[in-house]
Amino acid sequence: MTAMQIVFLVIGAATLLGGVMVVVSRNLIHAALWLILSLAGVAALFVLLEAGLLAVVQVAVYIGAIAILIIFAVMLTRRVMADSGPAANPNWWAAALAALMIFAGLVVVFMQLPALGAAQAAPLAGDPEVLVEDLGRALVDVDRYVVPFEVASVLLLAALIGAVVVARPPEEPLPGEEGR
Amino acid sequence: MIPLTWYLLLAAGLFCVGLYGVLARRNAVAILMGIELMLNAVNLNLVAFWRYITPTVIAGQVFAVIVFAVAASEAAVGLALIISIYRRRSTVVADEINMLKW
Amino acid sequence: MSDPFGQISQFLLDLLTGWGLEAGLAAFLLKLLGAAAMGMLALFSTFLFIWGERKLLARIQIRLGPNRAGPFGIFQTVADFAKLVTKELIVPSGADHFVFLLAPILVVMSAVAVWAVVPFAPRFIGTDINVAVLYIVAVGSIGILGIMLAGWSSNNKFALLGAFRAAAQLVSYEVPMVLTLLIPTMLAGSMGTVSIVEAQRQMPFLILAPIPALLFFISSLAENGRAPFDLLEAESEIATGFNVEYGGLMFGMFFVAEFLHAFTIGALTTTLFLGGWLGPGVDRYPILGVVYFFGKSLLVWFTIIWVRMSLPRIRIDQMLAFNWKLLTPLALAAVIVFAVADKLAPGGVLGRTLVLLAGNALLAVGTLAGLWVHARASRRAATPPVGSTAPMRVNPS
Numbered sequence: 001m002t003a004m005q006i007v008f009l010v011i012g013a014a015t016l017l018g019g020v021m022v023v024v025s026r027n028l029i030h031a032a033l034w035l036i037l038s039l040a041g042v043a044a045l046f047v048l049l050e051a052g053l054l055a056v057v058q059v060a061v062y063i064g065a066i067a068i069l070i071i072f073a074v075m076l077t078r079r080v081m082a083d084s085g086p087a088a089n090p091n092w093w094a095a096a097l098a099a100l101m102i103f104a105g106l107v108v109v110f111m112q113l114p115a116l117g118a119a120q121a122a123p124l125a126g127d128p129e130v131l132v133e134d135l136g137r138a139l140v141d142v143d144r145y146v147v148p149f150e151v152a153s154v155l156l157l158a159a160l161i162g163a164v165v166v167a168r169p170p171e172e173p174l175p176g177e178e179g180r
Numbered sequence: 181m182i183p184l185t186w187y188l189l190l191a192a193g194l195f196c197v198g199l200y201g202v203l204a205r206r207n208a209v210a211i212l213m214g215i216e217l218m219l220n221a222v223n224l225n226l227v228a229f230w231r232y233i234t235p236t237v238i239a240g241q242v243f244a245v246i247v248f249a250v251a252a253s254e255a256a257v258g259l260a261l262i263i264s265i266y267r268r269r270s271t272v273v274a275d276e277i278n279m280l281k282w
Numbered sequence: 283m284s285d286p287f288g289q290i291s292q293f294l295l296d297l298l299t300g301w302g303l304e305a306g307l308a309a310f311l312l313k314l315l316g317a318a319a320m321g322m323l324a325l326f327s328t329f330l331f332i333w334g335e336r337k338l339l340a341r342i343q344i345r346l347g348p349n350r351a352g353p354f355g356i357f358q359t360v361a362d363f364a365k366l367v368t369k370e371l372i373v374p375s376g377a378d379h380f381v382f383l384l385a386p387i388l389v390v391m392s393a394v395a396v397w398a399v400v401p402f403a404p405r406f407i408g409t410d411i412n413v414a415v416l417y418i419v420a421v422g423s424i425g426i427l428g429i430m431l432a433g434w435s436s437n438n439k440f441a442l443l444g445a446f447r448a449a450a451q452l453v454s455y456e457v458p459m460v461l462t463l464l465i466p467t468m469l470a471g472s473m474g475t476v477s478i479v480e481a482q483r484q485m486p487f488l489i490l491a492p493i494p495a496l497l498f499f500i501s502s503l504a505e506n507g508r509a510p511f512d513l514l515e516a517e518s519e520i521a522t523g524f525n526v527e528y529g530g531l532m533f534g535m536f537f538v539a540e541f542l543h544a545f546t547i548g549a550l551t552t553t554l555f556l557g558g559w560l561g562p563g564v565d566r567y568p569i570l571g572v573v574y575f576f577g578k579s580l581l582v583w584f585t586i587i588w589v590r591m592s593l594p595r596i597r598i599d600q601m602l603a604f605n606w607k608l609l610t611p612l613a614l615a616a617v618i619v620f621a622v623a624d625k626l627a628p629g630g631v632l633g634r635t636l637v638l639l640a641g642n643a644l645l646a647v648g649t650l651a652g653l654w655v656h657a658r659a660s661r662r663a664a665t666p667p668v669g670s671t672a673p674m675r676v677n678p679s
Contacts, residue, residue: 053413074209
């Protein structure tokens with residue numbers, strides 16, 4: 001058990017624990033906080049995988065934006081401060097069964113591919129600075145990934161406009177201005 | 181060193197936990213949190229495969245970056261929809277939003 | 283002594299491996315020690331910043347400031363913290379206990395963690411990651427999370443209202459801050475803070491990019507919740523907003539985070555726009571780098587306090603309109619202008635400076651023209667037509 005393996009086990013356990021607590025917690029704010037723990041765990045795993053830029057983007061985008069958005073939505077969609085009703089719907093056992101079966105299937109697939117088990121992390125050829133530059137160039141290179149990049153930016157623009165329009169409060173005339 | 185299967189198992193576990201959350205939870209925001217877990221598991225998978233199988237080809241990281249963008253936009257629109265539904269029906273419990281049910 | 287920290291860490295590493303620890307574990311322990319040392323440096327220098335700020339505020343207001351506890355009142359902050367530490371930690375009934383206690387920790391964590399990537403001297407930096415600028419953005423957004431959780435978990439309507447307003451303000455002003463952070467990255471060709479400082483050897487980015495520097499300064503002030511953007515904790519408006527239920531050391535944590543963030547803004551502005559630790563003679567005597575860095579940061583910090591004492595508070599709707607209608611379009615235009623201008627600029631320091639200054643002038647003229655047109659239109663909308671007796675509308679939308 002090398003030190004890196006111990007670190008991986010600790011971070012992986014924290015990520016999974018956070019994930020399980022997200023889907024089990026009744027209090028939604030607590031579920032959102034456990035989600036933040038999971039997201040931070042995934043960011044740490046990105047650092048272990050030597051994808052530093054992705055780790056920082058994960059923290060900035062997921063924890064810094066999406067988690068805050070989720071907490072906002074939780075705060076805005078409740079009539080009373082406490083949660084009410086059971087956390088899971090009556091068919092939770094079918095959901096658990098489905099999840100377990102899919103996990104078992106994936107494990108079987110992994111165990112049958114010896115090439116996956118033998119794959120070792122070869123030392124990365126360039127230094128990290130070159131990797132970030134390569135990622136940047138790949139995203140705008142005409143022969144490589146500029147089309148997905150532009151489509152993703154149009155998607156983000158559409159989502160931005162759509163979210164603003166959908167969440168806008170219903171228009172009501174102000175009390176003093178009807179006679180004008 | 182850390183074998184690739186460890187990362188894949190962790191990602192599979194996270195994905196299945198998120199799947200349970202999507203299928204079993206009543207509150208719509210909690211369902212969305214399960215979706216975020218699934219997207220994170222996918223990202224972890226992509227980056228692990230990039231690092232171990234093809235570290236010289238940057239396509240793995242590009243794919244992960246696009247998934248970030250898609251997840252952000254989906255979370256934004258989904259939460260906007262949930263807030264809008266709450267305004268009209270005063271509930272975000274998925275079982276009670278059933279006007280389109282036959 | 284060209285590399286004091288390298289020598290110290292090598293000595294400690296040899297010491298630890300001499301005691302029998304394996305090399306990986308010893309290196310890990312040394313990293314923990316370094317992180318703790320950097321955190322302690324940040325937190326203990328906050329004592330001086332709080333004292334300095336109170337003295338400066340007092341002098342600007344023609345009064346003396348703390349002058350009892352120790353010479354010139356230096357130990358005033360120590361006395362204040364001794365008082366805060368000995369107060370009872372009251373968690374309001376109905377408050378979410380765990381979240382209530384977690385929120386100040388997140389806010390302080392966000393303020394201190396930025397110090398890991400700030401370069402004080404040529405080889406004196408917490409860690410030289412090559413995505414430092416993005417790291418600063420990421421860590422800043424954790425502070426927003428802490429403030430929202432503080433407001434929510436207090437079980438208090440004013441706190442919740444304060445938390446919503448705080449989140450709206452902080453999330454909004456992150457957008458121009460991130461956009462203007464792109465500009466030193468473009469000019470230096472790298473996101474690492476050490477590379478950005480090194481790229482300013484010939485000309486500090488303040489000369490090349492004054493308008494983005496101003497934009498970064500303004501949006502950082504708003505991110506910190508400082509006047510004129512201090513609606514977050516205005517005592518007369520919203521009963522100090524999100525931290526109304528916090529007392530004792532938890533309030534002390536919010537206090538520390540705010541004042542530390544003010545100096546951190548100074549440190550970041552120095553690194554990104556003023557040339558960090560660069561100055562005459564710094565290559566031969568690296569210790570001078572610390573002097574130059576702190577001198578420049580204290581200058582920016584003084585400007586922050588000066589602005590705080592000079593400008594009145596801005597209303598929340600004015601604040602958001604200012605961000606979305608002025609700062610964000612201006613930041614976007616600045617990124618476009620700088621990308622184009624930097625490509626067109628001839629090599630050589632003078633040519634590049636002149637072309638970029640021309641780009642800045644273009645931005646400034648465009649902004650002022652736009653503001654003039656907007657002001658004229660709103661004046662016309664507010665003025666009643668000739669002959670009517672209606673008064674002029676004071677605040678046309």
